[in-house]
Amino acid sequence: MDIQSLTAELSVAPQLLIADLRAVAEAGFRSVICNRPDGEGSDQPLFSEIERAAQAQGLQIRYLPAESGKVTDQQGAAFGALMAEVPKPVLAYCRTGMRSTTMWALSQAGQRPLPQIIELASKAGYDLKGVVRRIVNGGKTPVEVADATHEVVIIGGGAAGIAVASSLLARSPQLDIAIIDPADIHYYQPGWTMVGAGVFDAKTTARTMGSVLPRGVHWIQSAVAAFEPERDAVILDGCRVVKYQQLIVCPGLKLDWHGIEGLPETLGRNGVTSNYRYDLAPYTWQLVQQLRRGKALFTQPPMPIKCAGAPQKAMYLSADHWRRAGVLQDVDIQFCNAGPVLFGVADYVPALMEYVKAYGIGLNFGQTLVAVDGPARKATFMKANADGTKEKITHDFDMIHVVPPQKAPDFIRVSPLADAAGWIDIDPGTLRHKQFANIFALGDAGNTPNAKTAAAARKQAPVVAHNLLALRGAVQGEARYDGYGSCPLTVERGKIVLAEFLYGGKVAPSFPKWLIDGTRPSALAWYLKERVLPPLYWQAMLKGREWMAQPEMTK
Structure with a gap:
């Protein structure tokens, strides 16, 4: 402390x-x-x-x-x-x-x-x-008086923020860049699924923020309170003012734990867990190991959410453990999904359905978790019926893996940068703000219709870097993001269905089919997830090395 x-x-x-x-x-x-x-x-x-x-x-x-x-x-x-x-x-x-x-x-x-x-x-x-x-000044902060001024200011020191800072410096090493983020720790969040399955230790997914920031970038360890885009300024916690020439906004999204009645009071105990929180992913693994018989619920809220495959990943890896432990037949597994389908890209559903059947998983579509009573071990869902009516139904559980509803951070939703739904309003190709020409956004807080994954941010970073430098007159041409997203669906320990797709759900494999067929479970894809992707994240994505991430260019 x-x-x-x-x-x-x-x-x-x-x-x-x-x-x-x-x-x-x-x-x-x-x-x-x-x-x-x-x-x-x-x-x-x-x-x-x-x-x-x-x-x-x-x-x-x-x-x-x-x-x-x-x-x-x-x-x-x-x-x-x-x-x-x-x-x-x-x-x-x-x-x-x-x-x-x-x-x-x-x-x-x-x-x-x-x-x-x-x-x-x-x-x-x-x-x-x-x-x-x-x-x-009567409660007002004069933005004409700045505490700091930088050429480029980046809001957020997560995967997107650090990746785009590194991409900019790789192209323009003398650029004056500041990253604004209050956090002391940077997390490799894609690893939390593996923590919840006992594959990774939680500590391996965390590093100090200072150790991952690109050399030469100014770190302003504070939170953003408000935007003044007409004055090229942001207001920080404590009413400080930072001005910029170009602004990149990538603060991630907000997990709305309070959006489910009773969840905050029981999260982390009574068999209620979530891999969406660093300190709870180990509890997931503890519950999975302890459960020998009973009912396990896995929930998925309405879209959009970060890593839409994560709710299923937790379920499949848990089921695989119970199968290996010889107790699968004694565990009733139910997947309660607010959406109407198992996975949004149809090409990958057949392979997933094979595992659903093999594990005996019950599929419950159109069911949104609205309340959890931990001591009573009961979960209440709002079910959408085919005739348009809704009804509340209750499931008992011995363990429940909860994915909370998600939305843009509060300071984004109330800002002039947001669309009607509260997300940053950007062009889906150039990632430039539709109203403010010197503002860009990437990562989870944008309103682009791609999957909110680290793989998407890795592809978006060089697009934003190039287009920002083009705006500054340093490079020519326009880079465009094609909506690429990747979701390595961990269907069992040692096998992954590697889903890769563009805008509109178009399948976009990175590897030839003879090497990795993304529509089928693959041991090589598991090797990539377990051994290759973590160092690729720390040593390539966060360092501005854009292997297989070069953007599409237009003249």
Whole structure:
């Protein structure tokens, strides 16, 4: 834990983990305030989990969430009221501690001199100059005064953000680039399916952000609060302003755990798990190993979601383990899919159906998970009937692998960059924003109709890099993204159906059929997934090496 003291009564910290609460109590804290909304990060425990752990240590705990960079005067006042109410000393936390510090600063306005507020925050490692500007400007941040200016600013340090930064530097090594991301850790998320099957250790999918950022790129470790595209500016957490000549937006998407009633209260226990969270993928493997008989549910929410094959991957690998353990006949496996088909590209369905039949999996289409009662081991679904009516049905379970509904991050959905559905509105070929010519987007937050996979981001990165440099007059021609996406469907340990396709579901294999027939289970495809793709991700995609990723060019 990185705990920083603001006053004798209040300290602040980045995200707490469940295991931290004992140390918090032993350090003498009597109360905890959570200022971070659920669902901001894939390694973030939910507040309900933190609450249980805090109460077990005899700590008072309160929930006052604020969107990053959107702390209001009212929230500042509410923070002050909580501080007056709860036992001291208090530890407040958010993603980085900035929101907690900002709430405290706003609560102190008029009670302490501004220089003292700024000095106390600075000693704790938090820059509140932007908050000062906001206080003295009636709540507004003047974007004409920038804290930093860069030629290219990239929002998001995930697979897409780092890949496009590396692609740009490979073409223009002197380019001034900044990546804005508050996270300390970068994750190889495609590996979490393998963690949930006991193939990978979770720690191998995580590296420090500083170790994977391209050399020479400026890292602004903060969260974006808002966009001012007319002024070529973004507003950061803490009201700081960064200006740009070109902007690339790739913040990923948001997992809406609260979109399913009861899920936050039971996630990670009572047999409820998900490979979509770093700390829960090992729990998936634990449940699979422990289950010897009973009912296992695997769910898939309405599209779009990241890696649409991941819900099935977890199911097939679990079934394969039960088959190897000799208990498959005693496990009732049910796949509850909100969609109408097993997989969106029909060419791959026959091979998948062979495994569905071999594992005895029950297929339940048109069923959307809406509630989970963990202690009762019951899951409620909204079923869409053929006649257009809907009804609620309930399934019992001994274990359930949940995939939450997904949407664009909050700061994207409410921004001028978003379409009516909340996704970044970009041209599907050039990946340039349809309204703002100096803004590009790639990765999961765009509204292009491709599969949201790391393989898609790998193909998109050189397209954005080339087109941005063409806009700057550094190169000629226009690059176009063809919608490529890849989904290695792990149908059993040692075999994969390697689905590769373009816009419109057109099959687009990377290898000759005699080497890997993507429509059939392949041991070589498993070798690629297990041994080749991880180093390809770390050493090629994130390094700007574009093997088999060169974009299609037009004059």
